[in-house]
């Protein structure tokens with residue numbers, strides 16, 4: 001028998017404050033989504049008629065052979081156009097990818113009480129947070145998503161504070177993904193005719209975090225979103241999605257022949273998705289794209305996705321690379337402190353504003 005929520009506040013308390021999440025809501029046996037989850041028309045995601053971005057994944061192992069230049073060109077082209085691409089032979093073992101997905105399901109299948117041991121204010125570390133939606137206290141329509149965020153500082157803390165169900169695999173994944181990120185950043189910077197010192201590259205990916213996202217099967221996928229439109233505010237993201245699908249990326253409106261069409265990044269078994277973040281778009285003076293993306297919900301299966309986010313530390317100064325500004329004759333973005341950028345992203349996310357607009361230099 002489905003529990004009824006007398007008003008929107010009691011639903012909010014149940015899902016957000018009491019830590020039941022969307023999973024807890026679905027476990028009540030709802031046959032339709034509550035009002036609070038219904039997205040405005042323009043944010044709903046149409047499955048039918050959406051093209052799949054059927055581009056072969058890039059084989060990273062070939063960077064070490066005679067095809068080096070060809071692989072570099074593929075990476076650069078993808079970063080300059082869609083800002084999303086998939087990679088295989090990336091160094092993260094297949095078994096680890098499988099364990100990650102299993103451990104995400106294990107964590108979200110815990111009771112609300114067990115998951116809420118990681119709720120803000122209760123969690124043993126401010127770097128570890130279980131929650132739902134994005135900024136639920138500010139959002140009119142909630143996202144159909146629960147998540148656990150695990151910020152990295154040192155191995156000992158990860159092994160002490162991250163949830164037992166996933167800490168070991170998540171830590172291995174974070175380390176291997178960081179290597180991929182470093183390698184791709186070096187390629188992208190070199191392609192601009194520059195070389196960054198090792199310490200500078202480390203500085204722009206100093207903050208590292210693994211998230212596990214959980215989108216329960218949803219009775220009304222046509223009305224909801226698993227994740228609303230956004231671009232990743234950090235440097236680069238490595239993403240593992242399961243086989244269910246539903247990740248949509250917006251094509252660059254500047255490319256002629258389309259006006260912001262959304263395409264689906266199809267799941268490829270064993271592949272990882274690479275997503276260029278806002279910081280790389282800013283540093284490259286707009287040459288590489290941080291694309292808007294969002295996630296659809298599904299009616300009959302629960303989806304998991306596991307991103308590793310990398311970003312500068314909050315006090316880091318960011319802006320277009322100086323040599324590039326000289327070459328281009330214009331700075332398309334201003335210099336700013338990353339913390340100010342983060343603050344702006346959180347303040348505007350629920351207004352669906354493009355976070356990158358804040359960094360644009362005045363005309």
Ligand SMILES: O=C(O)CCC(=O)C(=O)O
Nearest residue numbers: 213232241247295305307
């Ligand atoms: O679930 C996905 O496929 C994408 C997740 C995502 O965009 C994010 O967590 O920033």
Ligand SMILES: [Fe+2]
Nearest residue numbers: 230231232293
């Ligand atoms: Fe994202």
